[in-house]
Amino acid sequence: MTAAQRTWAGTTLADRKAMRRRQLIEAGLELLGTAGTQAVSVRAVCRTAKLTERYFYESFADRDELLLAVYDQVAQEAHDALVTAVRDAQDELTALVRAAVTSFVELIIDDPRKGTVLLLAPLTDPALIRRGAELLPTFTTLIHDQLPASDHTERRLIAVGVTGALTNLFMAYLNGTLDVPRDRLVEHCVRMLLTAARGAR
Amino acid sequence: MTAAQRTWAGTTLADRKAMRRRQLIEAGLELLGTAGTQAVSVRAVCRTAKLTERYFYESFADRDELLLAVYDQVAQEAHDALVTAVRDAQDELTALVRAAVTSFVELIIDDPRKGTVLLLAPLTDPALIRRGAELLPTFTTLIHDQLPASDHTERRLIAVGVTGALTNLFMAYLNGTLDVPRDRLVEHCVRMLLTAARGAR
DNA sequence: TAAGATTGACAACGACCGTAGTCAAGTGAG
DNA sequence: CTCACTTGACTACGGTCGTTGTCAATCTTA
Numbered sequence: 317m318t319a320a321q322r323t324w325a326g327t328t329l330a331d332r333k334a335m336r337r338r339q340l341i342e343a344g345l346e347l348l349g350t351a352g353t354q355a356v357s358v359r360a361v362c363r364t365a366k367l368t369e370r371y372f373y374e375s376f377a378d379r380d381e382l383l384l385a386v387y388d389q390v391a392q393e394a395h396d397a398l399v400t401a402v403r404d405a406q407d408e409l410t411a412l413v414r415a416a417v418t419s420f421v422e423l424i425i426d427d428p429r430k431g432t433v434l435l436l437a438p439l440t441d442p443a444l445i446r447r448g449a450e451l452l453p454t455f456t457t458l459i460h461d462q463l464p465a466s467d468h469t470e471r472r473l474i475a476v477g478v479t480g481a482l483t484n485l486f487m488a489y490l491n492g493t494l495d496v497p498r499d500r501l502v503e504h505c506v507r508m509l510l511t512a513a514r515g516a517r
Numbered sequence: 518m519t520a521a522q523r524t525w526a527g528t529t530l531a532d533r534k535a536m537r538r539r540q541l542i543e544a545g546l547e548l549l550g551t552a553g554t555q556a557v558s559v560r561a562v563c564r565t566a567k568l569t570e571r572y573f574y575e576s577f578a579d580r581d582e583l584l585l586a587v588y589d590q591v592a593q594e595a596h597d598a599l600v601t602a603v604r605d606a607q608d609e610l611t612a613l614v615r616a617a618v619t620s621f622v623e624l625i626i627d628d629p630r631k632g633t634v635l636l637l638a639p640l641t642d643p644a645l646i647r648r649g650a651e652l653l654p655t656f657t658t659l660i661h662d663q664l665p666a667s668d669h670t671e672r673r674l675i676a677v678g679v680t681g682a683l684t685n686l687f688m689a690y691l692n693g694t695l696d697v698p699r700d701r702l703v704e705h706c707v708r709m710l711l712t713a714a715r716g717a718r
Numbered sequence: 719t720a721a722g723a724t725t726g727a728c729a730a731c732g733a734c735c736g737t738a739g740t741c742a743a744g745t746g747a748g
Numbered sequence: 749c750t751c752a753c754t755t756g757a758c759t760a761c762g763g764t765c766g767t768t769g770t771c772a773a774t775c776t777t778a
Contacts, residue, residue, distance in 0.1 A: 332724095352643070354555055358766060368726060369767075379766070439688075440641045442553070449694065469697055473686065473705045476695060480685020481678035488677045493650065496670055504674045511712075533754090559736060569756060570737075580736075 337375040339365040344386040349429025353441040356383060380443040387437060387447050390430045397423050410510060417505045421486070421498060428490045435483045478512045538576040540566040545587040550630025554642040557584060581644040588638060588648050591631045598624050611711060618706045622687075622699060629691050636684045679713045 327335075343364035347356045358379055362369050376382045401419035405411045424431030438448025482505060488494035489501055496504075544565035548557045559580055563570050577583045602620035606612045625632030639649025683706060689695035690702055697705075 352641075357764080359764075368728090370726085370769095373767075436640060439637060440553075469701065470705075472695065473697065473702070476685050476689045477682035477705070477709060481682040484677050484681020484684065485674065494673065494677060496674065500670065501674070504671075504678075508678060558734080560734075569758095571739095571756085574737075 333374065336365075336367055336371045339367060340372060340375055340382060341386055341389055344382050345390065345429055345433060348383070348386055348437055349427075349432045353383075353437065358382075383437075383441060383443050384447070387433060387444050390433045391447070393430065394420065394423055394434055409513070410506065413509050414502065414506045417502050417509070421489075421502055421505075424486060424490060425498070431486055431490050435487055474512050478509065481508060534575065537566075537568055537572045540568060541573060541576055541583060542587055542590060545583050546591065546630055546634060549584070549587055549638055550628075550633045554584075554638060559583075584638075584642060584644050585648070588634060588645050591634045592648070594631065595621065595624055595635055610714070611707065614710045614714075615703065615707045618703050618710070622690075622703055622706075625687060625691060626699065632687055632691050636688055675713050679710065682709060 340361055343361045344356055346364055347360055356379070358369060358372055361382065362372055372382070376385065397419045398416050401415040402412055405415035424434075438444040485494065485501065485505060489496065494501070541562055544562045545557055547565055548561055557580065559570060559573050562583065563573055573583070577586065598620045599617050602616040603613055606616035625635075639645040686695065686702065686706060690697065695702070
């Protein structure tokens with residue numbers, strides 16, 4: 317029996333390693349989503365995860381690799397939520413957009429840390445800047461692709477602007493700075509997206 | 518003759534102290550505007566300013582005080598630029614808005630570090646978060662105040678959204694991510710602001 | 719039970735941090 | 749010239765950082 321298959325406290329090595337990886341990512345999410353980039357140190361992550369530095373380097377080559385793993389996991393979750401919401405929506409643009417916005421709002425209400433990581437962290441951390449640029453397509457393609465093409469530059473201006481508007485609105489909502497009921501926020505975002513879409517036609 | 522009035526290398530103590538303060542703020546702007554918050558350490562600022570730590574604490578109680586001074590100076594510059602641009606513009610809404618946007622774009626083209634400090638730093642640094650919240654009024658009041666009142670919540674939603682859109686557009690422009698001529702960016706922002714204003718009526 | 723895999727606690731390295739202090743050299747006023 | 753003020757170079761303290769390594773304790777399998 318090879319070492320990787322030996323059971324230990326009832327689980328295999330691979331299982332335990334995967335579980336530790338999850339713990340580390342969860343700790344990273346906690347730190348990145350609440351205290352910000354500079355709080356995500358290897359030591360702090362390990363303290364939070366109640367694991368030793370050794371296990372950090374078992375799963376990640378360095379600090380940045382953890383940061384990327386945290387971001388990618390949250391982005392994947394958000395993407396999945398959007399995709400299923402859009403798939404289940406009726407085939408009408410307004411309903412589609414509303415479904416997308418609602419699913420995102422629900423995600424960040426359910427766990428505000430994820431909203432912070434998704435929207436704010438890439439603006440802040442050098443390691444995540446590229447990831448932030450990649451989020452924009454994920455976030456707008458679903459809607460934008462359904463629109464008739466127009467001037468490429470115009471679409472880009474609109475996409476960048478809308479993304480910024482949504483980011484700021486969601487972050488303000490998370491802060492409590494934006495004193496608005498959830499439904500009103502959703503409706504406002506939906507209206508904005510539809511207006512932008514109409515403008516890009 | 519008191520110590521403060523003695524001349525030294527042709528200048529008074531107060532003058533030299535003020536000059537050192539300016540050097541430190543300039544160094545802070547350089548670091549904050551290019552390398553980001555975490556690069557602004559007391560030692561790095563002093564290295565950049567070619568001054569000793571002693572002179573840092575002569576002008577600032579601690580790191581955060583410098584950060585605020587840097588931000589406030591840039592914000593003041595931006596505010597002044599907006600105010601004079603708007604004052605000199607013809608008394609028509611479109612011209613007003615165009616003047617405001619142009620003046621801001623020129624500011625951040627002239628010195629991109631200032632754009633970064635103004636727009637990005639407050640999202641990033643704990644010490645500047647409150648300042649970021651205060652920028653929004655400065656930035657939108659000039660235009661918003663000229664509009665007929667509407668639902669307070671609606672105005673807030675629009676203001677937050679527009680601010681985010683502008684921020685994202687300007688940052689993308691600074692990055693080079695937004696491959697668009699300056700005039701086109703200005704026109705797009707003007708149109709967006711006017712549309713938003715009409716929406717808030 | 720003995721051997722080997724696995725774990726946790728912790729030390730060590732060099733680096734940078736914020737902040738405070740020392741000391742010699744330079745400079746101008748009386 | 750002398751003295752007081754000013755300056756720059758430097759050291760020191762206690763802390764955290766990323767990363768690697770050590771070592772004894774614990775657990776599973778043969």
